[in-house]
Amino acid sequence: MTRRVEIGWPTLGTAVIAELDERNAVLAQSVWDALPYRSLQGHALVAGHHLYHVAPVHGLLHVQGTHKVDRREAPDGTLFASRLQHLGIKYGELTEPMPAVPIGQVLPEHLDTLVESGHEIWESVYRTKKVVIAEVRRAGEPGGHRLTRLSVTDPQIDALIGDVHAETERIWLSPPDDLADMHEGRIPSCAGSFETVLTTLVFVNGETRPLGYSCFTGLVRAAYEEMPLESLRHMAQLLAATPAEFLGYCGLGKLHDFTTRALAGLDRIDNRDDFAALMAHLALYVNCLGSWNLQLFPWQLGDHLRRKGSLE
Structure with missing residues (x-):
């Protein structure tokens, strides 16, 4: 079966078609099953010519890829499914040596449009702050948007998941x-010594991304890899409490409240599936916060700082 996906950016007036393949069939199917959706479009800030957005696909957090490649060597237009809950597209030179999981390829006749869109998206993230939304749908089918809500057996934890969702x-x-x-x-809270704001923004960015990418996402993976429930509870307390408290002090009060409620309710959870569901919703929420922080952050303030020398 041919599975073609349209990824469009209405504010730019551009769109590309990609075809999913069987290199990582389970992950490709997870993305296919989640369509259609919309998401804030991001751009790599360190790795190079790479687009990514948070995909509302819980399976990306824990499903193992079976075929990995070096992103730097993949053809332009390769689609990647990331365990950071991203759908990524390479559109030019990359410098980061990251093993990545390909799930498809942009059609050759759409590569020029992809490059054009990539440069405009870079400007939106780095300089203009114009929000660009990605619309992802099955090619030829209507668009739309939905976020899947998971449910658990305990009423209190299920209510928390409802609030986070x-x-x-x-x-x-x-x-x-x-x-x-x-x-x-x-x-x-007046966070920011001597009334500075940039310092607080830097620290918030530095704490939010690993809380989503490493802590909550890592706990989902550990649950699916059958870590004992008591160990999962203990690791959640060790990993999540301190960064959530700091981020609450800096201004992310809802994040702190959700995390506090989750940690206080861990003893009510009696199976790994329900634990994973709660952590998956927290991961998606924090990853969404992280995506917005990257969009809002004033990266252009460092425009005068440029890398010395060139790649060999």
Whole structure:
């Protein structure tokens, strides 16, 4: 069966078609099953010519890829499914030697459009801050958007998942109020020594991304890899409490509240599947926050800092 995916950027007036393949069939199917959806479009800030967005696909957090390649050597237009919950597209030179999981390829006749879109998206993330939304759908079918909600047996934990899911939906395509306030210098705790704001933004970015990518995502993987439930509870307390408390102080009060409620309720969870469901929703929420922070962050302030020398 041919599975073609259209990835469009309506504000840019561009779109490309990609064909999913069988190199990592389970992951490709997970993305296919989640369509259609919309997501804030991001651009790599360190690795090079690479687009990515947070995909609302819980399976990306734990499904193992069976075929990996060096992203640097993959053809332009390769689609990747990342365990950071990203759908990525290479459109030019990459410098980061990261093993990556390919799931498809942009059609050759659309590569020029991909490059054009990539450069415009870079400008939106780095300089103009114009929000670009990616619309991902099965080619030839209607678009739309949905975030899957998982359920668990305990009513209190299920209610927490409902609250996290609702907040994730609320901020999915619109900047979170607390992050927007922070970037405009409205920080109720007065975090930022000597009234600085950039310092706080740097630390918030530095704590938010690993909390989503490493902590909550890692706990989902550990649950699926059959770590004992008591160990999962212990690791969650060790890994999540301190960064969530710090981020709450900096202004991300909802994140702190959700994490506090989750940690307080861990003893109510009696199986790994329910533990994984809770952590998956926290991961998606925090990964969404991280995506917005990268969009809002004033990267252009460092425009005068340029790499010396060139690649050999």
